[in-house]
Amino acid sequence: MKKSKSAKVQSQQQNGHVLPFKFAKLLDPEASWDKDQLGDVLHWIRQVLGLLCGLLWGAVPLIGAKWILVFLVLSSGIIYGYYAHILKIDEEEYGGHATLLQEGLFASFTLFLLAWILVYSLAHF
Amino acid sequence: MATAFSSFRYADSLVVVGISVCTAFLCEGISWLLIYRTSTYKSLRSSIDKASKKLESMKSTSSSAAASAGAAAAAPAASSKKPSSRAKKMDRVETSLKESTRDLSLSKFKSGAVVAAVLFVVFGLLNSLFEGRAVAKLPFSPIPLVLKMSHRGLPGTDPTDCSMVFLYFLCSISIRTNLQKFLGFSPPRGAAGAGLFPMPDPKTS
Numbered sequence: 001m002k003k004s005k006s007a008k009v010q011s012q013q014q015n016g017h018v019l020p021f022k023f024a025k026l027l028d029p030e031a032s033w034d035k036d037q038l039g040d041v042l043h044w045i046r047q048v049l050g051l052l053c054g055l056l057w058g059a060v061p062l063i064g065a066k067w068i069l070v071f072l073v074l075s076s077g078i079i080y081g082y083y084a085h086i087l088k089i090d091e092e093e094y095g096g097h098a099t100l101l102q103e104g105l106f107a108s109f110t111l112f113l114l115a116w117i118l119v120y121s122l123a124h125f
Numbered sequence: 126m127a128t129a130f131s132s133f134r135y136a137d138s139l140v141v142v143g144i145s146v147c148t149a150f151l152c153e154g155i156s157w158l159l160i161y162r163t164s165t166y167k168s169l170r171s172s173i174d175k176a177s178k179k180l181e182s183m184k185s186t187s188s189s190a191a192a193s194a195g196a197a198a199a200a201p202a203a204s205s206k207k208p209s210s211r212a213k214k215m216d217r218v219e220t221s222l223k224e225s226t227r228d229l230s231l232s233k234f235k236s237g238a239v240v241a242a243v244l245f246v247v248f249g250l251l252n253s254l255f256e257g258r259a260v261a262k263l264p265f266s267p268i269p270l271v272l273k274m275s276h277r278g279l280p281g282t283d284p285t286d287c288s289m290v291f292l293y294f295l296c297s298i299s300i301r302t303n304l305q306k307f308l309g310f311s312p313p314r315g316a317a318g319a320g321l322f323p324m325p326d327p328k329t330s
Contacts, residue, residue, distance in 0.1 A: 035181070040306075047303055058264065065265040093185075107306075111299035117287060118142065121135035121261040 029088040038087075038094055042079055043104030049075045050108035054115025061120050071112055076101055137260040141251065141289055145296030148247045149304050152240045159236035161310055169229045176222040183215050229312075251289050259286035 025031045026041065033041075053071050056062075083089050083100055091097050133139070160166050256278055263285040267275050272284055275291040305311040 043306060061264055063264045065267075068265065107299055107302040110295045111303070114142075114292075114295040114299050116264055117261050117292070117295070118138055120264040121138055121287075122133050125134040125262055 027086060029086065031087070033087070033089060033094075035094055038083070038089070038100075039103050042083065042100060043107075045082065046075060046079060046104035046108035047111055049078060050112035051115050054112040055119055057112075057116045058119025059123060061124055063120075067116075068113075072109070075108065075112075076105075079103075135259075135261050137255060137258065137289075138287075138292060141255070141260055141292050142296055144247065144251060145293060145300055148244065149297075149301045152243060152301070153304055153308060153310060155240050155243065156233075156236070156310065157308075159239060160233055163232075165232055166229070169225050169232065173222060173225045173229065176218055176225060180215065180218050180222060183211065183218065186211075248293070251293060255289035258289075260289050260292055261287040263287050 050071075053074065057067055057071070079101060080097070083091070091100055094100055257280065259279055263275060266272075266284045271291075274294065275287055276284065277288045277290045279286050279288050302311070
């Protein structure tokens with residue numbers, strides 16, 4: 001009984017420490033990354049950027065096709081800055097810049113357009 | 126709440142998004158029932174993951190071996206055998222990866238017809254509900270190619286009027302891709318070779 005209780009407490013403590021460790025890894029340049037893990041992280045960062053930019057562009061509102069280019073440049077720049085300067089990874093190990101930069105690009109672009117169109121239509125008409 | 130909802134001029138856009146979200150969950154549910162929970166899919170998926178990882182490690186080993194062979198003075202006979210046997214092994218793994226990918230696609234194709242039927246019905250429903258009506262306003266003027274979809278079936282010549290078709294297209298791509306990713310149903314990287322425009326897995330949608 002005591003053994004199982006201590007094992008349970010230990011696993012709870014481990015679980016309590018898992019979440020902070022995972023988020024710490026996102027900013028740790030010394031962390032090692034699996035190709036799939038890194039791809040997933042970049043994908044989700046892109047989606048968050050797409051959603052935030054879409055909400056912001058729609059709320060202001062920013063109008064014109066040039067803001068699509070601004071979003072693409074901004075989003076790609078942030079992703080590049082993240083893996084090159086924060087994670088400091090060697091992009092050749094993960095398929096090169098093109099592979100990393102295109103992770104989640106199309107989905108985030110459509111999400112950005114969707115958020116931008118929705119907020120613009122609902123908030124300004 | 127109903128009056129607040131109807132006060133939006135383009136409240137129809139929320140209906141389109143809501144139906145898209147529900148459809149995405151429904152399609153993934155059907156796909157899980159017919160494809161993802163089967164042992165065939167699980168074993169194919171795991172063999173693709175293993176083969177692609179093995180191929181990657183073999184490629185990185187062969188590139189580092191090629192670099193060191195140039196520097197070291199190895200016996201020509203011995204060095205000529207190793208690269209060719211390694212290349213043969215890589216070919217075998219690559220062939221096995223292609224076969225598993227093809228089998229995975231086939232297994233999804235058979236069950237994808239049900240999902241396609243659901244999507245067809247939903248699209249028909251949305252079309253009948255919103256035909257001839259602008260459901261949203263675009264904050265930009267689209268290029269002529271996109272305009273054909275975004276202004277489909279709408280009266281007038283305002284290029285910023287958005288039809289249901291375009292909004293549904295955006296919803297489908299963004300919501301379904303991310304839902305598949307979140308649930309772990311997106312195609313394995315080693316198999317797909319998704320490229321610049323990865324769509325949600327077409328066999329399940």
